[in-house]
Structure formats: C-alpha cells, structure tokens
Amino acid sequence: MADVVLSSVSKRFGDTLAVDGMDLSVPDGAFVVLLGPTGAGKTTTLRLIAGLEQPDTGDILIDGRSVLADSPAQRNIAMVFQQYSLYPHLTVRQNLEFPLKSPILNTPPAQIARRVAEVAEVLQIAHKLDNKATALSGGEMQRVSIGRALVRKPQVFLMDEPLSSLDAKLRADLRVELKRIQSDLGSTLVYVTHDQIEAMTMATHVGVLDAGRLVQFGTPREIYENPVSVYVATRLGQPRINTLPAGLFGAAPAGAQWIGLRPEHIREGEGRQARVTRVEHLGDQTRLHLAIEGHPLVTLADPHTPLRGGDVISLRPEEPLYFDAHGDRVI
Ligand SMILES: Nc1ncnc2c1ncn2[C@@H]1O[C@H](COP(=O)(O)OP(=O)(O)OP(=O)(O)O)[C@@H](O)[C@H]1O
Numbered sequence: 001m002a003d004v005v006l007s008s009v010s011k012r013f014g015d016t017l018a019v020d021g022m023d024l025s026v027p028d029g030a031f032v033v034l035l036g037p038t039g040a041g042k043t044t045t046l047r048l049i050a051g052l053e054q055p056d057t058g059d060i061l062i063d064g065r066s067v068l069a070d071s072p073a074q075r076n077i078a079m080v081f082q083q084y085s086l087y088p089h090l091t092v093r094q095n096l097e098f099p100l101k102s103p104i105l106n107t108p109p110a111q112i113a114r115r116v117a118e119v120a121e122v123l124q125i126a127h128k129l130d131n132k133a134t135a136l137s138g139g140e141m142q143r144v145s146i147g148r149a150l151v152r153k154p155q156v157f158l159m160d161e162p163l164s165s166l167d168a169k170l171r172a173d174l175r176v177e178l179k180r181i182q183s184d185l186g187s188t189l190v191y192v193t194h195d196q197i198e199a200m201t202m203a204t205h206v207g208v209l210d211a212g213r214l215v216q217f218g219t220p221r222e223i224y225e226n227p228v229s230v231y232v233a234t235r236l237g238q239p240r241i242n243t244l245p246a247g248l249f250g251a252a253p254a255g256a257q258w259i260g261l262r263p264e265h266i267r268e269g270e271g272r273q274a275r276v277t278r279v280e281h282l283g284d285q286t287r288l289h290l291a292i293e294g295h296p297l298v299t300l301a302d303p304h305t306p307l308r309g310g311d312v313i314s315l316r317p318e319e320p321l322y323f324d325a326h327g328d329r330v331i
Pocket residue numbers: 013014016017018036037038039040041042043044045
C-alpha cells in the first residue's frame with residue numbers, strides 16, 4: 001500500500017481548466033472521498049492518478065516516487081467506474097481472473113483460483129461464478145467490477161461513483177462491505193461520490209473540490225463542523241446549512257454577512273419568531289420549513305411534532321457559523 005501526493009497539478013482540456021494547481025496528499029491507508037458538484041474536477045483527478053491523463057504541470061507521487069513516466073499498468077492501481085466494465089462474453093470467474101492473468105504479474109494458477117474464491121465470497125457472488133457476465137443483474141455486475149479491482153491487491157484503489165447505479169439496499173450493503181474490505185486490507189482508496197452518506201460513513205478524509213482546486217481537506221467531522229466557507233458547508237449535511245443575513249438574530253461578529261445555521265445550531269423556545277410553512281415527513285427524518293421575515297429556513301423536527309403549517313415558534317441560534325460577503329468563514 002502507498003501514499004499518493006499531487007503537487008501543483010494542473011490539467012486543461014481546451015478552454016476548461018479541469019484541475020487547477022491541485023495539492024493533495026492522500027496518506028497511506030486512507031479512505032479519501034472527493035466531493036464537489038459536477039464539473040469540479042473529481043474524475044479528472046482520479047484519471048490523472050491512474051495515468052489515464054497526463055498533467056500539463058505538476059507532479060504525482062505514489063509511495064514517494066514520481067509516476068509521471070509510468071504507464072497505467074506500471075502504476076499498480078485498480079480503478080472502478082460508475083459503469084461496470086466487464087467482458088460480456090466471459091464468465092464471472094473469467095472476468096475476475098483476468099487482471100491476475102496479466103503477463104506482468106505471472107501469478108500461479110492455484111493462487112489465482114484462491115484469490116478469485118476469496119473475493120467472490122466477500123462480494124457474495126460465489127454462486128454466480130460460472131454465469132456469463134451478461135446474465136447478471138446491475139448490482140451483481142457492479143460487484144464483479146469491484147471484485148476485479150480487489151483481486152489484484154493493488155497499491156491504490158480509485159473508485160468513481162461505484163455504487164451510484166445500484167438500488168438503495170444494495171448500496172447500503174456494499175457501503176459497509178467496501179469500508180470493511182478497505183480497513184481490513186489497509187488499502188489506500190480515493191473515492192468520488194455525490195452521496196453525502198457515503199462520504200460521512202466511509203471516509204477517513206474528505207477533500208472538497210471547487211473548480212479544479214482543493215478548497216478543504218480533513219476528516220468528515222472537521223469538514224462538517226468547521227467548514228472554511230459556505231461552499232464547503234453546503235457539501236455535507238441534510239437538510240443543507242441555512243444561510244441567512246448575519247444580523248437577523250441580533251449582533252454578529254465584525255465582517256460577518258451571513259449566519260450559517262445547521263439544525264443543531266437552532267434552539268427553540270425563545271428568540272425570533274418563525275412561521276411554520278410546511279412540515280415534511282420523509283420517513284427517516286421530519287423537516288420543518290420555516291420563514292423568518294420572509295427568509296426561508298429548514299430544520300429537523302421530532303417525528304411526532306404537533307406543529308402544523310401556519311404555527312409560530314420562537315428560535316435562536318446556538319454556536320452558529322458566520323461567513324463574510326464572499327462566503328468565507330469569519331469565525
Ligand atoms: N476529455 C475531456 N475533454 C474535454 N473536457 C473535459 C474532458 N474531461 C473533463 N472535461 C471537463 O473538465 C471539467 C472537469 O470534469 P470532471 O469530469 O473531472 O468533473 P467531475 O467533478 O468529475 O464531474 P461529475 O461529477 O459530473 O463527474 C468539466 O468541465 C469537464 O467538462
């Protein structure tokens with residue numbers, strides 16, 4: 001296993017600067033989740049690490065050594081994409097064996113058989129080993145794709161939204177499974193997702209990308225509790241952090257333009273009056289939509305809340321976050 005370092009890496013496609021002077025340090029054995037809206041440069045970052053793209057400037061080091069001159073195969077990296085990339089005419093077993101049969105590796109047949117059996121067991125596809133890849137459900141195909149990455153025990157795993165095409169139950173199962181496999185193997189993993197739950201539950205570190213730049217890197221808790229900007233704060237947390245005029249609840253720190261309120265920053269019972277506009281029951285959470293002087297606000301309520309649209313409650317902020325006019329954190 002190995003650490004991965006990107007040092008001032010930039011990559012341009014025509015007029016688009018997809019990755020812009022990125023410095024990223026992925027510690028050995030870390031599970032790093034890259035978050036950011038579409039076009040932020042997440043996939044390009046993975047492809048640069050894999051060697052599928054070459055940077056225009058900067059350096060990429062794996063295990064302390066520059067890999068810019070290495071081919072993707074020489075980098076000993078396994079990548080899993082959103083769309084499963086299986087050989088349709090081969091069986092599941094043959095698909096899983098394929099990476100181990102590379103002439104570079106020269107793996108003995110008994111070891112290949114053992115490794116395929118182990119991985120099939122972990123991913124719960126042992127009973128499908130002799131099926132053609134095309135005779136599988138979407139979820140099974142994606143498990144085989146992940147299995148193909150796992151069989152090789154590469155230096156680094158790169159995964160680009162590997163669970164996003166799966167149904168909710170399978171996604172939840174594989175989330176737990178992937179995290180377990182990663183921590184058992186001690187593998188270094190860089191993972192792209194739009195799914196906050198995946199980020200919060202699997203990541204040891206989260207990297208937030210904005211227009212090709214890494215704007216914050218830290219544990220999921222640090223990113224959630226101590227975001228450097230509104231942009232970062234809105235990446236994690238459902239409902240999203242509310243941003244309201246800083247003076248709405250009284251005095252605000254110097255330079256503050258916005259007050260950022262997550263549900264846990266809102267205390268009911270005293271303070272400003274807020275009108276309930278809607279109570280939304282989502283099953284796993286109940287959202288309270290409010291308005292203070294016409295400013296909308298969403299927070300969480302007890303599932304059995306007696307509140308109804310039109311009710312008026314009082315609330316005040318507790319240890320909120322403040323941001324300046326550019327959205328940067330003030331305190
Ligand atoms: N091969 C390419 N040719 C031209 N432009 C590209 C190419 N690859 C990426 N881009 C552009 O670079 C920018 C970053 O793309 P990238 O796919 O890395 O973003 P992303 O954060 O992964 O987005 P998504 O969440 O939609 O996958 C985008 O503006 C994209 O259109």
